[in-house]
Structure formats: C-alpha cells, structure tokens
Amino acid sequence: GSPAATGPTKITVFAAASLTEAFTTLGERFEAANPRIEVVFSFAGSSALARQINQGAPADVFASAAPANMEQVTGTGAVTAAPVTFARNTLQIAVPKGNPAGITGIGDFGRAGLKIALCAEQVPCGAAAAEVFEAAGVTAAPDTVEQDVKAVLAKVSLGEVDAALVYRTDVRSGKDVEGLDFAEAAQAVNDYPIAPLAKASDAATAQAFVDHVLSPEGREVLTAAGFAAP
Amino acid sequence: MTLQAELRVHRDGFTLELDLVVEQGEVVALLGPNGAGKTTALRALAGLLPGSRVTADGSSWDGLPTEKRPVGVVFQDYLLFATMSVLDNVAFGLRARGARKAEADAAALRWLTRVGLAEFAKARPRTLSGGQAQRVALARALATSPELLLLDEPLAALDASTRLRLRSELGRHLRDYPGHTLLITHDPLDAMVLADRLVIVENGRVVQQGTPREVVRQPRTDYVAHLVGLNFYRGVADGTEVRLDGGGTLTVAEPARGPVHVVFAPSAVSLFTERPAGSPRNTWRAVVAGVEQHAHTTRVDLDGSPAVFADVTTATVAELRLRPGDPLWVSLKATEIHTYAR
Amino acid sequence: MTLQAELRVHRDGFTLELDLVVEQGEVVALLGPNGAGKTTALRALAGLLPGSRVTADGSSWDGLPTEKRPVGVVFQDYLLFATMSVLDNVAFGLRARGARKAEADAAALRWLTRVGLAEFAKARPRTLSGGQAQRVALARALATSPELLLLDEPLAALDASTRLRLRSELGRHLRDYPGHTLLITHDPLDAMVLADRLVIVENGRVVQQGTPREVVRQPRTDYVAHLVGLNFYRGVADGTEVRLDGGGTLTVAEPARGPVHVVFAPSAVSLFTERPAGSPRNTWRAVVAGVEQHAHTTRVDLDGSPAVFADVTTATVAELRLRPGDPLWVSLKATEIHTYAR
Amino acid sequence: MRSRLPVVLVLPAVVGLAFLLVPLVGLLVEAPWGTLPAQLLSAEVGQALRLSLVCASLATLVCLVLGVPLAWLLARGDLPGRGVLRALVTVPLVLPPVVGGVALLLVLGRRGLAGQYLDQWFGISLPFTTTGVVLAEAFVAMPFLVISVEGALRAADPRYEEAAATLGASRWLTFRRVTLPGVMPGVVAGTVLCWARALGEFGATITFAGNFPGETTTMPLAVYLALETDPDAAIVLSIVLLLVSVGVLAGLRDRWIRA
Amino acid sequence: MRSRLPVVLVLPAVVGLAFLLVPLVGLLVEAPWGTLPAQLLSAEVGQALRLSLVCASLATLVCLVLGVPLAWLLARGDLPGRGVLRALVTVPLVLPPVVGGVALLLVLGRRGLAGQYLDQWFGISLPFTTTGVVLAEAFVAMPFLVISVEGALRAADPRYEEAAATLGASRWLTFRRVTLPGVMPGVVAGTVLCWARALGEFGATITFAGNFPGETTTMPLAVYLALETDPDAAIVLSIVLLLVSVGVLAGLRDRWIRA
Ligand SMILES: Nc1ncnc2c1ncn2[C@@H]1O[C@H](COP(=O)(O)OP(=O)(O)OP(=O)(O)O)[C@@H](O)[C@H]1O
C-alpha cells in the first residue's frame, strides 16, 4: 500500500535531492527520539516534487531547494503553515583537484580558452550564478549550461572543465573537486524553505518533524553538511 | 452432395475463370501446363483468395473464412510447421478441430505409419528429406478427413517405389472416401490411376474434361497429347485423306469429313532406311532430330512432313544406327490412326 | 579432368558413405528412395556439410568454402531469392563471379528465354507458379557454367510437355558440356535420357551402378526393379529351374546355377480365366489384388506364388472383367525370363 | 565450411563492439572496487536491486501480454490508418521519460483523468506505489517490444498461417502455435530490449512513482541519489546493475534460444 | 477472407494501445495550446528541433553502419563466448544514461583513456560539441538496433545464404544482396527504435556533451530545462517533438516497407 495508508505513526517527507545526506541523518535522529514514528523520505528534484504534490502525492512535509518550487505548492493551498527557511546555500567555485588551470577568482570565468560549466538559468544555481556575475561585472563564457548541479560537478571531477560555479554543499560531496570561496557569493544566497502540508495524515507529527529540522540539533546536522544558517 | 465452384481470380497478366463440379466421392484431377492456374484454383477453393463462389450441397461457403471450410490441403511446397515435431504437424488439424491430445496423437501416428514415417514422429520437419516431408504433408491433410481434399502434386517428390505404394494406398483411401477430392498433378499416371475425371486447364480456362479414357483417346490440345504420349495433329478430312494443317497428308481407315484431330501412338510408327514396300498406306521421308533411350524402348524424334515421334525397340536402334541428321523412311498403317471432329 | 569424391556425413540415425567418380563431361544420375541421402550427398559436394573430401583433377577442394567451389546447384526447394526479381536471381551467380551488370543481365535473359520464362524477367519469385520457379532455379544454376553441376530433382515440378522440352534442351546442353554433372531424380526416364551412368543409393550407400542399359537389364534391388518397371525375384537356379526365395518356381530358357536374380517385364505376363494349354512353360494360379488403368495399358497386381505384376491391354481387361479377388491363371514364356548371378 | 569472415563486415562490427564496450571498461577501471563488497552487502542496495528486478520483470510481463498482441494487430490486422497507429506506438520512445511520467500522472494520478475515478470508486491509487513503478516502466518499455515483434512478424512468411487455417485453426490457435513460435527470435530480442529498458528506467519512474526506499526506489533511482552524495558509489551501483543484468541475460537468452 | 479477429488477441492489443496512447491524450488535453504557435515559431525551439533531428539521424546512421555488421557477427559468426558478448551488447540499455555519459567521458573526455590522445595528437575534443551529442546518442541507441537486427537474422532461413554461396557469392555479397534484404523489416524496426531512442536521449547527452544552445541543446534538454520553470512549456515542447517524430516515422516507414 501507499506510505500514507500504513498508519498515523508514519510521515512522508518530500525533500530536494541535495538534502539527501543531511535529511537522512535527521530522519534517523528524529526516529530515535520518537520511537513510534517512522519517517519516509522521497528525494528528487524540487520541481518534480512540487508537481507530484500538486498531483496529490501522499506527502506530509515538503522541503524545497528553492522558494520558487515551494511557491508552486503554496499557490494551490496545499500548505498549512507558512513555509520557513531552514537552510541556505551559497555558491563556490569548483575546480578539479589541484586546480590545473590556476583559477583564482570569479573574474577567470570570462577568460578565453578556459572550459567553463555553469548551471542553466532555469535552475536555482544558474539563476544565482547570473546574479553573481552581474554583481562582479563579469561576462561569463560557459561551454555548457547544465540542467543540474550534479552534472556540472561530474564534469569538474573528471577534469572536463577547468572551473564551474556550484553550491558549497555540492563541492563537499564531490570527488576530486576543490572549492574556492569568492566574495560575490554573498550576493546570491539560495534559501531552502520547509512546510508541513495540508493533506498530512497526522498534522502534529508533520509539524514535529519540521520543528526538529529547525531545532538546534537540526541546524547542527545541516551545518555539518555544508549548509549555512538562515 | 455436390460441390460447385465458380473460381474467379484476376491478377495483372493472369485471369482464372474456372467452373468446377465435383460429385460426392468423386476424385477430379486438375492438369495443365506450368502457370495454368492450378494452384491458384486450389487457393481460391480453400478461401485463401477472395472473389470466388463455392457451394456444397446448396449451402454457400462464400462467407466462410478458410478455417471454417472443411478442407484439407497438401501444398505444393508442403508448408510444414518448422517449430513443431512431425507428429504435432499431423496432429495439428485434429487438435484444431477439437480432438483431445491423446486421440489426436494416436490418429496422427496411424497416419504416419500409413505413409511409412512412424519412426520420424519426433523429428523436426527441417531434418526430413524432400520426399519424407511431402509424405508428412499428405498425412497432415488426410488426417482431418475433410469434405474437400485439395492435393497439389502430392506425390511429386516421392521415389518410384514409394510413389507406387502410396499411390495405391491413396487410391484405396479415396475410393472409399465420402468427400470430394481435387488432385493437381503433372503425372498422367497419377491422374489415370487416381481420378474419376480429368479437368485440363490452360491459361486459366478449362480446355478439355472427361474420364481418363476419353481424354486419353481424344486429346484436344498439344498439351494433352503430350501428356498421354500421342502424336497429335490438326487437319481437314476428306474421306480417308486428311490434309494436316502443319503440312503433309495422312490416309486413315475410317472416312471422315471436315476439321479433325488426328492421333496415333509413337509405337505405331515404323522406321526404315529404304523406302518400304508393302501394306502401310502412309510412307514419308523424315530426318532424325533426336534419340532418347527410355527403359525398354527408344524414342526417336523425327523432322518431316509431318514431324513425328516414334518408339522403337532397342534392337531396331542398334540395327538402324540412328543419329541426329540421318534420313529415314517413316511408315504408318492407316488402321493405327484415329481421327475425331475438332 | 576427373572429379573424385569421398562423401562422409554422420547424423544420428543416418550415415552417408558414398564414393563417387565423375569423369569430365559425364552426367551421373543419383537415384534412390526418399531419405537415401541424395540431397545430403549434394550438400556435401557443394561444401555445405563438413567432413567430405573432393578432388578435381588432382587438386583438392577440401579447404575451399562453398563460394570458392566451381559448383552450380538446383536445390530441391529452389531457394530463389524472394527479394530480387527473377532476372536478378539468374544474373546473381554471374555478378558474384565478376561479370558486369549489362553482360550478366543479357546472359540471364538468354537463359530465361531458354527455359521459356523471358516474360517473367521482372517478376518476383513469390508470384511464380511451382514449375516456373523450378525453371528459374535451373536457369540460375546453369548460367554460371560451373565445373560441377548439381541438380536436385530439377524437373520434378514441370508439366509433361515442358518437361519433355526442357529435358531434351537440358540433354543437348549437357552433351556438349565440359563440366561434371550430378543429377538427382526419381524419374527413371530423366535418368535414362540424361545420364551416362546411374548410381543407385540406398540408406547412404551405393547399391548398384552402371550405364542405364546395364541397370535396366540387371536390377539388383527391389527399388531398382520397381524403378525400371520389372518383376524382380531372388532365387536359386539349378539348370533351367529357379526356386524363388519368396516361394514358387520358374522355368527359364538359359540354364544357370546358384543364387540368381530373376526379372521379366510385366508385359510378358499373360492372364487367363482357365488353365491355358500350350507352349508357355510357366503357368500358375493367382488372385487379382489390384487393377490400375494406365494411359494405354492396364496394370494388374496379382497375389500368387510368386506374386506378379502384369501389363495387359485394355481389351483384355474388358474381356476378363478383372476385379480384386478374382482367381486367374498366369502364364509366362521361359524365353521372356532373364536371370543373372547375385 | 564457410570462408573467412569478410573485413567489410567484421571491421565495423568490431568498431561497434568497441564503441559499446570500451566506455564500460572505462567505468570498470575507474570504479572504486574496494567499496563494492560493502555496497553489495548493504541492505538498501539489496532492496533496490530486488525491487528493480521484480519490477522490470513484471513490467516485461505486462508488455508481453499487451504488446505481443498489439504487434500482431499492427502487422496482420487489416486496420485503417495502420501507418499512423504504428508511428503513434513509437511515441513513448521519443517522449522524454520525465514527461512520460507527467503524462501518466495526468491520467492515472489521484487527480488524473482516469485516476480520480480509480481513487473514488475503488480506492485504488497507483502513483507512488510499487505498482506505479511497474506501470511507469511498462509504459516506457512497451514500444521496444511492440516494434521488434512487429518487425519479426512482417518478415515471417504468412503462408504458414494460411496452411494452419486450412487445417481448421482459428486465428488465435494459429497465432499461438504457428506464428508466435516462428517469430520467437524476434520476441526474445524484443523482450530483452524491453526488460533492459525497464531495468534502466529512471525519469518516468521517479516522476510517477516517486522515490520511496523499499517501495519505489529501484537501482537507477538509487544511482541518482548516490550521485548526489557519493559519485563513486553511483558508479559501483551501476556496475552492480550491469553485472546482474548481463548475468541474467547471458543465462536466460541462451536457454530461450535453445528451447 | 480470414475470420473476425480473435478477442483473446484484440482485447490485450487494444488495452496495450490505450495504455500507450491515453497518457498522450492526457498530455494533449492538458497542454496550453495557446502557446503552441509562439513556441513553434521561437528561434530556440526551431534550433533545438533541427539539432535534434540532425543529431538523431546522424547517430542512427552511425548505428546502422556499425550495428548491422555487429548484429550479423553475433548472429552468424562462429565466435567463442557469443552468449556473453550478446549480453554485453545490451549493457548500455541498462546503464542509467547519466552513468553512460560518465563512462563516455572516462574514455573520450579530455582526460579520458582515449580522449587525451585525441586531444594531444589531433587537437580533437569531443565533449561540448555537436559530434559529442551524436556519439552519446549513438552509444545509448545502438543496442536497440543491434538486438532487433540480430533477432531478425536468427529468424531468417540460412539456406538462402547457402544458395548464394553455391552461386559464388562471398559472405559480403551474400550479406548485402541476400541476407540484408531478407531481414529488412527487422532492420527497419531496429532503425525506428534507434532513431526514436536517439531523439529522446537526454541523460548521456547532457553528461557527455553538455548543454549549449545551438550546439548541444537538443529538444529533450530544452524540455528538461523548461520543466524547471514552466512545466506547461515543457509539455508543449514535448508535443512538438512527438508530432515531428510521428510525422517522420509515419512518412518514412511506409515508404521503406513498401520498397
Ligand atoms: N502471388 C502471385 N502474384 C501474382 N501472380 C501470381 C501469384 N501466384 C501465381 N501467379 C501467377 O499466376 C499464374 C498461375 O499460377 P499457378 O501457381 O496457379 O500455376 P500452376 O498451374 O499451379 O503451375 P505449376 O504447375 O507450375 O505449379 C502464373 O502465371 C503465376 O506466375
């Protein structure tokens, strides 16, 4: 049967794929603290999750990687409480291990002859990158504008590109990737909103999980995964 | 119960217009040159080609799809199912008509035994020789005891002695068989032995029909004359003289008048190196065009006016030392010549 | 140039062990019952089955794959290429051997004309009748003028008159043909007319070979006797008396001693309703087992000691009113019987 | 006793084989083999693998039951507009799988055209269940089966079906005993394509069935998640999937073919 | 003059057809048709569509040239370990396309096993180019062609090839003039599958070739990006892709089949 049908002690959390690691840990801790509650996650792209919720997916909590996707859900009145931002993510320059092209800052993204990967502007990290470039006054010359961060990151770790702009949390999980901070990153901060959903089978438990994420313990786990506090 | 068929098939370059009547229990042999439309007629009867009308005892088959028609077919190229064993091939028709497996298998095995292939029951059709495959096809068609048996050259691939045996076996079977049988064959002997009536088709149309004896005695086309092995001419008779259309004149015993067919057996022809004296009324010069050694006689093909085939004994050949190009005298008794109106 | 072959094929339940020699220009006919291994032998010669050895004029073909062997094959089921036109089928071998398209097409058209199918040049093989397809297969094999022609029942599907015409056409072609020809057939006439030598195979092994005349006169197995249409027995001779293995005794003209074969023609047998008086030395009682009407004679199958086939004229049949079960007297002149050592 | 294989055929064949296999070798070389045993023994991987195999096999079964008759209808039925129907059948091939998943949601989702009635009347909800995975995989994979089998049917000689009809066999019996056995190699090929495609299916599955471990998380979804956290693990997971599928196919196909 | 179609076959066939087509109807119903003309006329969509068609067709060509000989080798060549080879050929089917893209990068990328030499010696770099798109699509789509064609070859009667050999035809000539024409329906089926799969290919393309408008942005990539911000536009784009592919297939297949 569907997760919702198995009983009131089970809640289903729809969470952005980038939260996989942090939320898995959080879920375990929440279950440890509440032995009669079972947390079930469905990780996928935020836009896919928003669409599924709008199609009646049995979700109790939605944690999105971008406010826009949360708005798609709140827009249809599927949310009980107002969404709360529980984490933030900032961009970092990702370079292959050892930084073979000698990237030093955001200015290098305009350099001819370098292979550059960015996210497409349609996805949050691409939108953020655009803001950063505008703030820095750099005209970036990407060779590819990818549909998600992981695709960008794969190209960095394989050395296909010399530099890319991705989220800090992604750099941490990447293999053979180094991250370079840059000042303009602060200009484009990505908010992660969370909200319990109206159709939740057990509104109290859903709210309890949201509270757990927002608790100091939750913040600690998120920080460990590279997220900034809101 | 009479089966009546009006077979009509139109293809570019070929039209079949064939009306057939087959009485209950009758075996009709369909003969004709290659491409005459025999197989096409068979397919039309089986309902595999549209546009023909068949009625059996007053009830029409026209609306019936092939599988509802009570037919059994031996196809010219057998069409055995490669993915089934020989036994399953033969049992297939019975199973399709509702027999239980054990029954169908037992009946199929009986049929395989009748065609001498019981030991191949488990074999795949691909591993059979040509003649073995044809016998399986025959067993498969006969096993369902259909109302209309359609046999397309069912003995063509058989060796001489199996053919002899199977022909008489088939003859016995067909004699007691209540259904209708249409037999396509190129072998006059098969037709003669098995059929009650011969229907000869050329170019999609019937050119002659009748009992085997009638057809043998009075062929009406070159094809039929060849088939029954007679010298055959068209001519115009005036008393005992017949002027042949192709040149030459023959004297016959029975007077006739007007356009006639003329036939005589090759064995009635005698050959001489010198002009023979004596009784034969017909004597003319000819040149050897070819010599063929048959089992017990030799066939000599002669150019002349008229051209003629002669069957002579091997002794005669040795004596005359026949070679293509040799000039000879041909002689033929008037009483050996048979004429009949065109 | 002599072609020598040691054909060896082993399958479960069937073994072929056939040694063949075909002289340059010679036509060898391979005859035998269904499943004797004729097609298998042909496939082995063509290199389609492994394990056999073929040498032509001292040079071995063993390492040669099929396409390097100078062979031309008419397959028992034709195997025309369905996706090519008839002309392209015939031209294929020439093209494969390097001829230019225009040349190959012209030669192919010549061959199609020879087999009487020029008008079908553009047709697809699927739209041909059985006999037409077989003629295309023949044209396709002959067109490449191979060193070794392998013909697997090349005339089986032809109508009587096309067969006659094509047989003599083929005979003319083969007479002047410098290569070797192996002809598989079930028709004794084809073998007689076309072949210089007959090789008879039963069960994968040669049982008899010789010129057509030798084989016709001295068959050595039931199959061969059937093939040439003779009554055939085994017996032990003691002077002019031969005691037959199957029962009965015959008196012959030429004295012999020891185990012999005995043959005589069905036409040498006379039938009487009463015991005949007079010269024939052999007279015995028999019962009619079957009657078959042939074109110009009637064949009577008689049970007795010995059992015998008789060919009688239609007049005799009418007079004797033969029916299965009727008792008769059989008589046979001693001079008509031929014996030879086993 | 055929001649040596011709270079014109063998050369491109070998290049083709290399093109397909060398990247896999690349994966194998780069894979962190040390973590393989741990991955193989982990409960989640086992679960995902089992789920993948079960769902792909069920989806293949659905495709066989529905797709083989459909192929037959397209190849043999005398339908008007067959050409367009045939082209329409290929559509799920071209549809980006995620959009396919969206389409399934639009129809079978709880608020979908048909799904709302399934929910209201029977209380059946297909999305986000294992059944949903099977449906999503079947939707994406069925065209592969249909088109291969249809191709095989077209190449088959219809005269054997005619022969079966003269023996009194209905179309269904003919299909079952004559047609289908005759095109078995084509059906096997189609089934292999279908199963492999279902096994690798990701986009439609995650969209229509979500990503619930133990219930809808098949191997490709697990790979996707692993890519988020540990790219090496993703490669190892892919290799596990490959090995299992190669094993299954190498084992099964030869048995099928021989039978 | 065959009987009525049997229910046992027609019923599942119709269910199958509905299963494949109803979701598309769902898409069509939900699509914001008003925006279709604007989308159709937009330069980017035109560009992506053209690129998709060109790349998919080129990839199909590559697959035909390499894949048909490979299928022949697998079906007819007397190779040791054919069973395993055959199973290996199916592997790119099972591989999640993103991982397939990674595998291609590992081999043909700038630092890849082979790619580094291409780069150093010839200055050729495949990723982020249109050629890269073609390669990625060919890698993913080729197994479909190979397996369908192999299935067709196995079902074909080898005696016609023997007949060709007796006429002196080399294996190559036999293949070209006898074998291949005989399995044409199977090749057409395989080509359709291959082309459709290439046209819909997303994961391997974006991973190996990236996404740059006019150069590597094919329709599926455009659809994915649209899904992020404007799902309606994504549906419209998909429909455009569908219509074009249905048009091409309905037009081409009937011509091929007839020929
Ligand atoms: N499928 C077809 N399409 C077009 N023409 C065909 C088709 N089948 C047969 N024909 C033509 O129809 C004519 C009659 O063919 P049919 O097979 O009936 O001859 P047949 O009398 O059986 O000859 P045979 O004794 O050689 O078997 C031939 O000219 C043949 O070429």
Ligand SMILES: Nc1ncnc2c1ncn2[C@@H]1O[C@H](COP(=O)(O)OP(=O)(O)OP(=O)(O)O)[C@@H](O)[C@H]1O
């Ligand atoms: N592919 C095969 N596999 C196994 N056995 C076979 C195969 N082909 C033929 N045989 C068997 O080998 C024997 C000889 O077959 P072959 O085809 O050579 O006979 P044939 O002399 O040509 O007979 P026919 O006159 O009927 O054509 C038969 O018993 C047959 O069943």
Ligand SMILES: [Mg+2]
């Ligand atoms: Mg015919």
Ligand SMILES: [Mg+2]
């Ligand atoms: Mg044979």
